[in-house]
Amino acid sequence: MVIDLVPIWTVLIALAVFYYVVFDGFDLGVGILYGFARNDDDRSLIMASIAPIWDGNETWLIFGGLGLLAAFPLAFAIIIPAVYFPIAIMLLALVFRGVAFEFRFKRPALRRFWDRAFAAGSAIATFAQGVVLGSFIQGFEVEGRVFAGTSFDWLTPFVLLTGVALMFGYALLGAGWLTLKTEGALQRWARRCGRVCLIGVCAAIVGVSIWTPLEHTEIAQRWFSWPHIAILAPVPIVTAAIAFVEWYSLGRDHELVPFLAAIGLFLMSFLGLAISLWPMIVPYRYTLWEAASSPSTQAFLLIGTLFLLPIILMYTAWSYWVFRGKVRAGTGYH
Amino acid sequence: MSFDPVWLSRLQWSWVIAWHILLPAFTVGLASYIAVLEGFYFFTKNEIWFRMSGFWTRIFAVSFGMGVVSGIIMPFQFGTNWSRFTDATADVLSPLMAYEGLMAFFLESSFLGVLLFGRKLVPSWAHFFAALMVAFGTLLSSFWILATNSWMQTPQGYKVVDGRFLPTDWMAIVFNPSFPYRLAHNVTAFYITTGFVVLGVAAWLLRRGRAVEESRLMIRMALDLLIVLVPLQILLGDMHGINTLEYQPAKVAAIEGRYDTVRPTPLTIFGIPDDQKEEMRYAVDIPVLGSIILTHSWDGAIKGLKEWPREDRPPVALPFFAFRIMVGIGIIMLVVAIAGQIMMRRGGRLFRSDGFLRLCQWTSPLGFIAVIAGWIVTEVGRQPWTVYGLMRTADSVSPSLTGHDVAISLALYIIVYLVMYPTGVVFMAGLVRRGPAEAEEPTLEIESGRPGRPFERASMQAGD
Numbered sequence: 001m002v003i004d005l006v007p008i009w010t011v012l013i014a015l016a017v018f019y020y021v022v023f024d025g026f027d028l029g030v031g032i033l034y035g036f037a038r039n040d041d042d043r044s045l046i047m048a049s050i051a052p053i054w055d056g057n058e059t060w061l062i063f064g065g066l067g068l069l070a071a072f073p074l075a076f077a078i079i080i081p082a083v084y085f086p087i088a089i090m091l092l093a094l095v096f097r098g099v100a101f102e103f104r105f106k107r108p109a110l111r112r113f114w115d116r117a118f119a120a121g122s123a124i125a126t127f128a129q130g131v132v133l134g135s136f137i138q139g140f141e142v143e144g145r146v147f148a149g150t151s152f153d154w155l156t157p158f159v160l161l162t163g164v165a166l167m168f169g170y171a172l173l174g175a176g177w178l179t180l181k182t183e184g185a186l187q188r189w190a191r192r193c194g195r196v197c198l199i200g201v202c203a204a205i206v207g208v209s210i211w212t213p214l215e216h217t218e219i220a221q222r223w224f225s226w227p228h229i230a231i232l233a234p235v236p237i238v239t240a241a242i243a244f245v246e247w248y249s250l251g252r253d254h255e256l257v258p259f260l261a262a263i264g265l266f267l268m269s270f271l272g273l274a275i276s277l278w279p280m281i282v283p284y285r286y287t288l289w290e291a292a293s294s295p296s297t298q299a300f301l302l303i304g305t306l307f308l309l310p311i312i313l314m315y316t317a318w319s320y321w322v323f324r325g326k327v328r329a330g331t332g333y334h
Numbered sequence: 335m336s337f338d339p340v341w342l343s344r345l346q347w348s349w350v351i352a353w354h355i356l357l358p359a360f361t362v363g364l365a366s367y368i369a370v371l372e373g374f375y376f377f378t379k380n381e382i383w384f385r386m387s388g389f390w391t392r393i394f395a396v397s398f399g400m401g402v403v404s405g406i407i408m409p410f411q412f413g414t415n416w417s418r419f420t421d422a423t424a425d426v427l428s429p430l431m432a433y434e435g436l437m438a439f440f441l442e443s444s445f446l447g448v449l450l451f452g453r454k455l456v457p458s459w460a461h462f463f464a465a466l467m468v469a470f471g472t473l474l475s476s477f478w479i480l481a482t483n484s485w486m487q488t489p490q491g492y493k494v495v496d497g498r499f500l501p502t503d504w505m506a507i508v509f510n511p512s513f514p515y516r517l518a519h520n521v522t523a524f525y526i527t528t529g530f531v532v533l534g535v536a537a538w539l540l541r542r543g544r545a546v547e548e549s550r551l552m553i554r555m556a557l558d559l560l561i562v563l564v565p566l567q568i569l570l571g572d573m574h575g576i577n578t579l580e581y582q583p584a585k586v587a588a589i590e591g592r593y594d595t596v597r598p599t600p601l602t603i604f605g606i607p608d609d610q611k612e613e614m615r616y617a618v619d620i621p622v623l624g625s626i627i628l629t630h631s632w633d634g635a636i637k638g639l640k641e642w643p644r645e646d647r648p649p650v651a652l653p654f655f656a657f658r659i660m661v662g663i664g665i666i667m668l669v670v671a672i673a674g675q676i677m678m679r680r681g682g683r684l685f686r687s688d689g690f691l692r693l694c695q696w697t698s699p700l701g702f703i704a705v706i707a708g709w710i711v712t713e714v715g716r717q718p719w720t721v722y723g724l725m726r727t728a729d730s731v732s733p734s735l736t737g738h739d740v741a742i743s744l745a746l747y748i749i750v751y752l753v754m755y756p757t758g759v760v761f762m763a764g765l766v767r768r769g770p771a772e773a774e775e776p777t778l779e780i781e782s783g784r785p786g787r788p789f790e791r792a793s794m795q796a797g798d
Binding site for chain 2: 059063070077079081087096308309
């Protein structure tokens, strides 16, 4: 008797993706806000607030990608070619953003160029990730075990909405992070940015929540048929409550709450998506179990993962702890 | 230009991996070198080791950072362009790649921060330990990714069910027949590449009379390493070749430019291969030598390509020429290593010889060329298969892609890499120009925030 490892891998991949979305999300969001920063001093502080941790955050993209490949290879093999261009553009934007970030320090003469490259790279990478998310919800044309559409099938008004939505979402996380890590005028600016982003996020959540069930009757049934509607009612209610807390705390002295509430909004959206699509990993076509790799493959990788993942998490937590607190001018990044 | 998605996908893969491989080719060896320098510093407390280690660590940080960003691209290529290969092989190969991520990235990213910034924050033994762990991480990374590559060359430990490869024996999968040879040959190549870079950089500094003591020590260390590793590499290359002859005879036939089976087999030194006419034009042959080298006997024969159907043959030109470049570089390296030893044994003549120091400078990039050439030999020689003898390259590509799709993405990859790599090289050249003498670590005020990415760490320590 072999233990069914699919639920374990589902949880692991879901956690890895969520971790990536929140953590690289806030530093990509900080990158987006960076483009709107008011002066060079602010830009330096904004940069300093994410400098120590953002490469570690990006590593989770590899974990997520390779984890999906190892545990649910069929999903990887169908979804990734379907979003060929969004993925390519995301990768290149991330590379360019990384290089831009580094060389901002090197060539003062070219600093303005790298500043723009950093903000633009962050924005483009985020938009591309939103497009991937939208394409995922939208579903893919599949024949047998391969994606059968074209490389431009993903391009619909809906994915443009999710692309912009994610930019607002990451920027909200970024504003929360800056509220936590900065003070004074810069923090007040971050709070104002946060409120603007929150309006965008709420509009996007409502938009996606209306659009998705209209497009997919299955999803509409799942949410609106009795007794589901009663059981699932807390999801939108809690989301609305968190949105209110976010708005309120951005206007008050709360330092940590805006960031936590932004994570809460992402968690609820993530949950909503999971409820809509469960148990599909290639939406409307293949379930998690159908797309899973062989039990031997999952077991072989699980042994090492269960041993190494806690160590990685401990190290990460430690590094965040060591460099806690506000960033101030002259913190030592230049 | 043909807009064939398979051809263009191969080109795109070659483009992103060729640039990527240059970085591990350097950082694997450099990480070990830094660990050795840190070890000397820990045990002797002589400041010279500290200055040398600091100098190379700054350069390491830049190349490692570039290796990470160009590396993120790689796993996604399997999905975007090679989705049918992915679907067929993921059950076997994906855990190997995932283990590379889990083990190597974890070790490297954890301990690189300590290595670069922790000198004053952690005890000296912990700093030495961090250097060891970073070096160990790069070797683990090589281990897993070469296991993956070797399985594609010499697959084992699988069964085929509905056109997919499923694992039956993990030990056989990881330790497949070509893996030990490939691992040894590759890691030695990386060490030698680093050795020649260290040699060239030190010669450059010495010729300008800068950091004289450090440069001499670097030259001595590099030459002592190379006199062991270069002959060893030639031996390992021979063993790897014999292994290839056993498991991938068509690849060896392409390397040798052999269309006909001849007994005893001559060695073709040079020629212009013509796959259409199945002949080697202008061939310069040495009789019997092929038998001696490849079969270690007087009259052994290797199979000519005509013994395979045309659709199962690799193209000859690339493996044939790339192999000769690789071997030619190996011979030059051997000459440099031996000449260096002889001059070093005769007192300080080595360090006063401008000619030899210039030679060291010119030969310093040779390792990179040899690595790329060797990679072309083994990968083009694997064609027309992605899983040798079992799955064709043409059947591996994502079916949804059109030639135009790939042409567009390839153009984007080309543009970004042509910005990133020259910028990085210019930056590293700047670090070399600053030299080890100015390597004093400034006290870094860290109120909050972990020290930054490799590039910044390097720039900070360089006193920007």
